[in-house]
Amino acid sequence: MILNLIIGLAGIYIVLCLLLFFFQRSLIYFPDKNIYFTPDQINLTYEDIFFKTSDGISINGWFLPADSSQNIILFCHGNAGNISHRLESIQIFNQLSLDVFIFDYRGFGKSAGTVYEEGTYLDAEAAWNFLVDKKGYDASKIIIFGRSLGSGIAAWLAREKQPAALILESSFTSLPDLGAKLYPFFPVHLLSRYYYPTKKYLEFINCPKLFIHSKGDEIIPYALGLENFNAAPEPKEFLELRGSHNDGFLVTGSKYMEGIKAFITNL
Numbered sequence: 001m002i003l004n005l006i007i008g009l010a011g012i013y014i015v016l017c018l019l020l021f022f023f024q025r026s027l028i029y030f031p032d033k034n035i036y037f038t039p040d041q042i043n044l045t046y047e048d049i050f051f052k053t054s055d056g057i058s059i060n061g062w063f064l065p066a067d068s069s070q071n072i073i074l075f076c077h078g079n080a081g082n083i084s085h086r087l088e089s090i091q092i093f094n095q096l097s098l099d100v101f102i103f104d105y106r107g108f109g110k111s112a113g114t115v116y117e118e119g120t121y122l123d124a125e126a127a128w129n130f131l132v133d134k135k136g137y138d139a140s141k142i143i144i145f146g147r148s149l150g151s152g153i154a155a156w157l158a159r160e161k162q163p164a165a166l167i168l169e170s171s172f173t174s175l176p177d178l179g180a181k182l183y184p185f186f187p188v189h190l191l192s193r194y195y196y197p198t199k200k201y202l203e204f205i206n207c208p209k210l211f212i213h214s215k216g217d218e219i220i221p222y223a224l225g226l227e228n229f230n231a232a233p234e235p236k237e238f239l240e241l242r243g244s245h246n247d248g249f250l251v252t253g254s255k256y257m258e259g260i261k262a263f264i265t266n267l
Helices: 002-022 024-028 087-095 117-134 149-160 175-182 198-202 222-231 254-265
Strands: 047-052 058-064 072-076 099-103 142-147 165-169 209-214 236-241
Touching: 002 024, 047 117, 058 087, 058 117, 072 087, 072 117, 072 149, 087 099, 087 254, 099 117, 117 142, 117 149, 142 149, 149 165, 149 198, 165 254, 175 222, 198 222, 209 222, 209 254, 222 236, 236 254
Parallel strands: 072 099, 072 142, 142 165, 165 209, 209 236
Antiparallel strands: 047 058, 058 099
């Protein structure tokens, strides 16, 4: 009887491991194809832009100029929704006199294709190339910003290019490290097929870096963001937030804006 119970539980555990292995993409990415809001609803002028990746995928993004801007934010967003869910952040950057270029990964919003790790890197690279080749931005004026899943994409792009600076908000050391925290009863490092090794990328990034994280982040542990900060070479700064994973930048209020402003002013 006990042996049968053990065998049954072992079978269930193996099935769950197989589900984690084969259906990882659906546990990582939560794209929304519908654009619910646009910047003109918060009185911001923007261009709705389509550009192609090196593998031929059509990517959609918004370009938003700001008054008296000196730099541009290349915005790599998180794993859910699309660019229309980031108006609050766009508005903050605009108030800081920063141009913004935010894009949707393949499979998100109006971008074509199906999302996967290497594809998101190609999407970010194409966004960078668009700013440099089509908009005429010098690399020394581009600040790469990544939030949550976007932190891994932003770190990869900063390693490949030479941006003015890198800002990582709510970052993780790697996706397997994060998965091990979220699913402690499974051998996540053995099962992982998606990696986003942010900490590894950081070792090769020498531009100024700002790390932003909240101790109240219930999805990506504060300790992972701090580990990234400690592993990164100088120059670097750390800005601690209040609030949860999704609202920390809003709950923290003026301290968030002032921290980013001070960082950018010192570039």
